[in-house]
Amino acid sequence: RTSKAFIAEKMKKLILILLPVLLVGCGNQQTASTSFIAKDKRIAVQPISGQTLTGTTFMQPVGKVTVINVWASWCAPCRAEAPTLAALANKYKGVVFVGVLTRDSEVAARAFQNRFNLPYPTLVDDSVLLGFRDTLSANAIPSTILMDPKGRVAARISGEITVASLSDLIEKLHAE
Numbered sequence: 001r002t003s004k005a006f007i008a009e010k011m012k013k014l015i016l017i018l019l020p021v022l023l024v025g026c027g028n029q030q031t032a033s034t035s036f037i038a039k040d041k042r043i044a045v046q047p048i049s050g051q052t053l054t055g056t057t058f059m060q061p062v063g064k065v066t067v068i069n070v071w072a073s074w075c076a077p078c079r080a081e082a083p084t085l086a087a088l089a090n091k092y093k094g095v096v097f098v099g100v101l102t103r104d105s106e107v108a109a110r111a112f113q114n115r116f117n118l119p120y121p122t123l124v125d126d127s128v129l130l131g132f133r134d135t136l137s138a139n140a141i142p143s144t145i146l147m148d149p150k151g152r153v154a155a156r157i158s159g160e161i162t163v164a165s166l167s168d169l170i171e172k173l174h175a176e
Contacts, residue, residue, distance in 0.1 A: 032159030035136055036169065039176060042152035043135040048098065048128045052121040053110050058098060065173045066096040066147040067166070070129065070138040071122075072104040073112035077160035078142045082116035084163055089119050092170055102126040102141060148173050 047060035048068065060066055069085055071078040089097040099122030101109045106124055113122060129138050136145060136156040146155040146169050155169045 032157050032161065032165065034155065034157050034165055034169070036155045036172070037136065037153065039148075039154075042148065042150075042154055044150065044152045045131045045135065045147070047151060048100075048123065048131065050123040050125045050128055053101070053106060053113055053124055054121070056121065058121045058123060060098070060147075060151075061096055062151060063149050064094065064096045065092075065149060065170060066098065067170070068098055068100060068145045068147070069161075070100045070102055070126070070141060070143045070145075071112075072102055072141055073108040074104065075141050079112070079116075081142060081160045081162075082112070082118065084161060084166070086116055086118050088163065088166055088170070095170055096120075098123060100126055100128060100138075102129075102138075146170070146173060148176065 047062065049057065049059040052058050067085075067089075069081075071082075073079075085097065089095075097120035099113075099118065099120065101122050101124050103126075109122065109124070112118075132138065132145065132153060135153040137143075138145065139156075140158040142160060144157040144161050144166065145153060148154045154173055157165055157169070
């Protein structure tokens with residue numbers, strides 16, 4: 001297969017994964033929806049990795065609860081939830097927090113990351129979201145996906161997180 005065909009196939013898969021995000025977009029959602037998967041129904045996905053806004057390489061550690069937040073700097077709910085995410089990342093030191101930038105420029109994203117003093121890395125390639133296509137995927141901007149310590153997708157918050165909504169899910173996963 002040619003490299004053009006390979007790239008076209010990957011782009012088609014990415015579009016199919018991100019289509020709900022593109023359709024829902026970043027609205028002024030008043031309420032977020034939360035989905036939680038029972039332990040015996042979870043699907044393991046490849047650990048996410050990639051280049052960050054700061055130019056380093058991030059590799060998701062194994063054996064820890066991971067919070068993956070999909071965001072864009074132009075998204076009002078993303079701006080609204082950023083201080084909460086930063087505070088919870090500082091509170092839950094044993095939890096891995098990572099952002100995934102989507103449909104945004106790296107310059108605007110760096111300014112956003114600095115403005116809100118986000119203490120966790122942000123991946124610049126949203127194709128990492130392809131790994132979630134068979135389970136809870138990002139279906140809005142913002143979306144927050146939680147993975148259990150075994151690398152299985154456990155929960156998703158579609159829309160703006162709150163301290164209560166994200167803390168509840170983190171505590172639930174720690175209690176398992």
